[in-house]
Amino acid sequence: MSTKLSENVLKALDSLGFKEFTEVQEKAIPYALSGEDLIVQSRTGTGKTAAFAIPILEKASMERHVQALILVPTRELAVQVFEDFRKLGKFTGLESVVAYGGVGIEQQARKIRNGAQIVVGTPGRILDLIGRNALSLSKIRFFVLDEADLMLAMGFIRDVERIMSFTPAKKQVLLYCVDFPQEIIRLAERFMRYPQHVKLISEDKSAQGVKQCFYQVMPKRKLGALIYLLKELNPSRAIIFCKTKRQVTDLEAQLNFNGIQASGIQGDMSQALRNRVMDDFKSKKTRILIATDVAARGIHVDKISHIINFVLPHDINYYIHRIGRTGRMRDVGEAVSLCYSDEMGKLGQIERLMGKTLEEKFLPDFIPAPKFTKTFHQSRSQNRFHSQRPRQYHEFRNKDSRRPSFRKSYNERYAE
Incomplete structure (x- = not known):
């Protein structure tokens, strides 16, 4: 030195x-x-x-x-x-x-x-x-x-x-x-x-060390898609991002109810419990942490293999902060976003900010339906995990979910 x-x-x-x-x-x-x-x-x-x-x-x-x-x-x-x-x-x-x-x-x-x-x-x-x-x-x-x-x-x-x-x-x-x-x-x-x-903030926001992709998923299928991806990806250590403290609490309950050990961290928890959650995450006793942007900003844990955006952030700059938690110190990380139709405009803004088109991936035709706790059904009626679009819309999206995306690429949309 x-x-x-x-x-x-x-x-x-x-x-x-x-x-x-x-x-x-x-x-x-x-x-x-x-x-x-x-x-x-x-x-x-x-x-x-x-x-x-x-x-x-x-x-x-x-x-x-x-x-x-x-x-x-x-x-x-x-x-x-x-x-x-x-x-x-x-x-x-x-x-x-x-x-x-x-x-x-x-x-x-x-x-x-x-x-x-x-x-x-x-x-x-x-x-x-x-x-x-x-x-x-x-x-x-x-x-x-x-x-x-x-x-x-x-x-x-x-x-x-x-x-x-x-x-x-x-x-x-x-x-x-x-x-x-x-x-x-x-x-x-x-x-x-x-x-x-x-x-020391590079103007290049493309996050070269992070593999990024997204899945178009109807809101009512997000939980099932998340469970499927967690089992397929088998992350060594992952952070799942939600928008609100209530989403964190609900998603933690649903994942554990479906056999996936996960812990949430949010502001209403006692300090002793927050400390225990973080100690378990750092020691890999718990490999999946669910958090809001605010709660996660103070978390510095190395070797995070996956970032999963269960909900895209309100501020697109927070997307950069989120995915920057993986792929550090020459490691390769992966960032996965679960998006529904109303979020595609925001995804386009993120692509424009980063100067690159994110890869779209597709889920299998059949994903086992998750089990729901009573709390989840209550939260569904409060529109925390699904939209209020007509049933016919969801059926149409189900039928066409395997079709190639018709989104224009970044270069096509922003060439001018």
């Missing part, structure tokens, strides 16, 4: 098996060590946590007060970032604490009062701690916003601004994001001083 680091940090890196910096670490760490404010655009799974953790661990002192605050949007990401700080800083003598909702606040407050130098937390819990006078930000030297664009999407930016108001004017601000929307730009202009900008 070319960047000069202390013996304690190098020892930790060696114990973790670090051989060389990733691109984001190589470009961001020197700026952060020099004390400059920094904006980094980098995808998940690129080693960005270490890119801000290493400089903080290098520059923080042993004084017993909070010197660094790392704000993250989700509990899962808070736990992961905290664990990275703990591992990277295990020989430095610095103490870290993680603060998030869903668990008791007193233990978190006690650790902060006892002199932890680094706090990793979600905006809501950080404001709670400030309101209880358990956390003072008057002496912090480092302020990190991780997944800033997701904080914006989740409505946390006003909370971030409130938290910023409790910090001193003189501090180093490090902002990490995937997208860089206008409101994040305004936030940077307001709180950062001549920041350096490291952009």
